[in-house]
Amino acid sequence: MAEFVRIYEENPNPREIDRVVQVLKKGGVIIYPTDTVYGLGCDITNIKALEKVARIKGVKLEKANFSFVCHDLSNLSDYVKQIDTSVFKILKRALPGPYTFILPGSKSLPNPFKKRKTVGIRVPNNNIALDIVKQLGNPIISTSIHDEDEILEYTTDPELILEKWDNLVDLVIDGGYGGNEPSTVIDLSEDEPIVLREGKGSLEIF
Template sequence: MAEYFRIYEENPNPKEIDKVVAILKKGGLIIYPTDTVYGLGCDINNLKALEQIARIKQVKLEKANFSFICHDLSNISDYVKQIDTSVFKILKRALPGPYTFILPGSKTLPNPFKKKKTVGIRVPANNIALEIVKKLGNPIISTSIHDDDEVIEYTTDPELILEKWDKLVDAVIDGGYGDNEASTVIDLSETEPVIIRKGKGSLEIF
């Protein structure tokens, strides 16, 4: 049975955030709000939890395109290669916000991702997600629970999310109704930015 936390985005309760972080540190899986759709996540450094998410999503872990949810731009340097000033300016303009930026992966990536040439970085404009990552001290993995074949409410209404995911995850965080539009995905790993998916984030950041 998943634990259910009601946390308010305007002012996330530190005690509730601590409980969620404790679940992550034990290798638990959580569903949490972002500035787009609700995400399924775990501690980036917990191999068992990562493998469990890969199983749920029916992908091989080393081939999975999970995003890294970071607290701010200061801790992305642990996961991406040195980026030039023009790329950094785009990131600074757009984040926190509803974007996933694909950047060249560094040699210090956690083991399961060592072979990946690129990583997807997210800094969502959602205080709940940001506080969890800040308290945890490192990124969490994120993959959307959005399913095109499903009734929309099952990915936007936290109570229905709990009903569906109760036996698969350790905690569901109710941060209010979620959005049904995913993030805009932009590949910044080459010389020119490439729009991979147009989502909620505006393209007026260039």
Template sequence: MAQFIKVYPQNPNEKEIAKIVKVLQEGGLIIYPTDTVYGLGCDITNNKALERVAKIKGIKLEKANFSFVCSDLSNISDYVKQIDTATFKILKRSLPGPYTFILPGNNNLPKAFKNKTTVGIRVPDNAIALEIVKQLGNPIISTSIYDDDEVIEYSTDPELIFEKWQNLVDIVIDGGYGDNSPSTIIDLSGPEPVVVREGKGDIDIF
């Protein structure tokens, strides 16, 4: 059964974060808060953990479109091809924030993502998620536990999330109530920005 760990978003406790990071390093799965809905995540470099997430989501790992949660803009540049000034300005203006940006991936993508030409990148405006990624030293994947068919409270109330997910993951973080609208997805991999999904992030950022 999963651990249920309370972490305060204003001032994440280092001991609790270290405990979460250790579980990720050992191939564990976590449910964690972001600036949008709660996310299901694992270490992007751990194939076994990625397989577990894909299984939960009912998809094959090679078909999965998991986003990476990065700690900041320089962390993003580890995984994407050189970006032009216009793209950089959009990222700088919008992040941290409730966006997922699709960008061309580079050769540093972990093994499970080698067949991808693009990668979705998140830098959520949430101190808990950012602290986890900083301490871990590389991104975690992000796939929302939000489900259009589910009762909406599941994706916002950590206790209800724990009830539903406790046998599927290793840690559920209680970082307070989540939001119930997902991130705005914008594809920046082509010549023009394309809004793929309108969510919490304002699309008037170009």
């Protein structure tokens, strides 16, 4: 049975955030709100937890397209190769916000991602997600929780999410209704930005 924790986005309760962080530190898997759809996540430094998320998603960990949720741009250098000023300016303009940016991965990526040439970075405009990452001290991974229903691609109601994922995850955060439009994915790993998926984030950042 997953824990169900209500956290308010306007003013997340530090005690509740700490409760979530303790679950992550023990290798737990959580479902949490972002500025787009609810995400499935765990601590990126915990291999067992990463494997569990990959299993839930039915993918091989090495091949999984998980994004890293960072608190801000300051810890990017741990996971991303040196980026030039023009790319940094785009990131600065767009983040925090509903974007996933694909950037060249650095040599110090966590083990399962070592061979990756690129990494997806998210800094969501959501206080709950940002406080969790800040308190944890390193990113969590993010992968959206798709719905099998073809019309409803993403479940927005936390209680329905709990009902469906209760036996698969350790904790579900009720951060209010989620969105049903995913992030805009932009590849900045080459010379020219390439939009891989148009989602909630506007393309007027260029």
